[in-house]
Amino acid sequence: MNVQFRDRPGPASSASIKTAIADCDIHPARATASELYPYLAKRWHAHLETYGKHPYQGMMEGPPYPKAQPNASRRDAYPPEGGPQGSSLSFMQKQHLDPNNVALGVLNPLNTGQGIRNHDLSGAICSAINDWQIEKWTSKDSRLKGSVVVPNEDGVASAAEIRKRAGDKNFVQVLLLSRNVEPIGQRRYWPIYEAAQEAGLPVGVHAFGFGGNPITASGWPSFYIEEMVGHSQCQQTALASLVLEGVFERYPKLNMVMIEAGFGWAPSLAWRLDKTFEKLRSEVPYLKRKPSEYISDHIWWTTQPMEDPERREHLLQMIEWIGWDKLLFATDYPHWDYDDPSRVLPAGVSDANRQAFYLDNARKLYGLA
């Protein structure tokens, strides 16, 4: 191993970005395993130490294997005071929020209580994570906003957690993951959408999830690289399920955000759904509109990891299909596949579209405009 003379060079020298941005996918981490204990009833401390979590899927405790970089995170993002990447607010401010001029940062905690088979434990950990977001992050830096994490497999308990947080300005969305026990349009999850609509909170669907289903649609793959591209498959299934189960007919004011699963595939999925819907409409007669219309009206997309076609004009064409008003810039800090805000868009994008892409769409969607 190579030893470094100096502890750490300064923050990575990305070209500084002048205008304010929204980062719609930041991952806060716990510095220690017991950091959640103050927010959990004592009985759960003993329970966790005696019985553990029992997830639907083995190896859920992340990261179950080395994911390209330690903790799947940038090697330059370890806080100087110790702990894993993303576990220190002051270092996040110094390395990311300040130099990148982040005016709004949406926290998406992963490794929460989601996907635990004991639904009471799942609910207790999710609620603790929500308290922890306020205490450690959003109350200390007003740029940061939290996501209400919920015990996703228990719709009723999830709805109760959302109602508990409704109106709390520390939170701007509800957070789900894409791989649950069933596709997320199915009725066991409807109480989540009902409560989110009632609370006026969009529901974000982040890549990952621990429902026990493989990451690809045809079984468990051999390589991490297949997992990285598998996220878009999961998200396509999730989105088709939401549309075809009639979630947007049932909850017409519900907005959703597809997080970290790409967006280049969206037009193709929408076209295929429309074409098939013309022939099979009678199977899902409660749909009053073409599938693509629900997608256009109800779905927003975070950008990272950006599609990166060889010919950059192809990126702009994809965005034209989806709409400049539907993309939310995201870095995924501190994860290793981080997108640098100064480098994601090619030249030739109008000032109005840049402004929408980097900041305004997020402020509008999250009710902060």
Next chain:
Amino acid sequence: MARHVIAPVDELPPGTRKFLTIDDRPIAVFNIKGEFFGLLNRCPHQGAALCEGPLIGLAQSSDPGEIEYTRLGEIIRCPWHGWEFDIRTGQSYCEPKRFRARAYPVNVEPGSSVMKGPYVAETIKVSVESDYVVVDL
């Protein structure tokens, strides 16, 4: 182009790397098994501090199923997106046509020659008795 004296050679033993800024440029100098290498500490892909990455080997395959792992410790892997560069040349193994890391020649010079110039000694005190690591920038 100037020659910068950056350290007495015994302060940079094998397996170490030194970060410094010369003329506003972030640089790292590596000692790999007694050989010295210099790189601009900025990844040409998205600007990360490239030289904070681990030094790994080069995995290559001439035929499917055959994998050779060679040049252990001579490939630097970016701490963000894992792009791999040859420490000797800065060549990218991911996209050699689009990207190249900036490599700088590094040599060891005796104190007697370093004292004559045209070297820039930064803040290093130079004596005739020692050898010094010198980077060309």
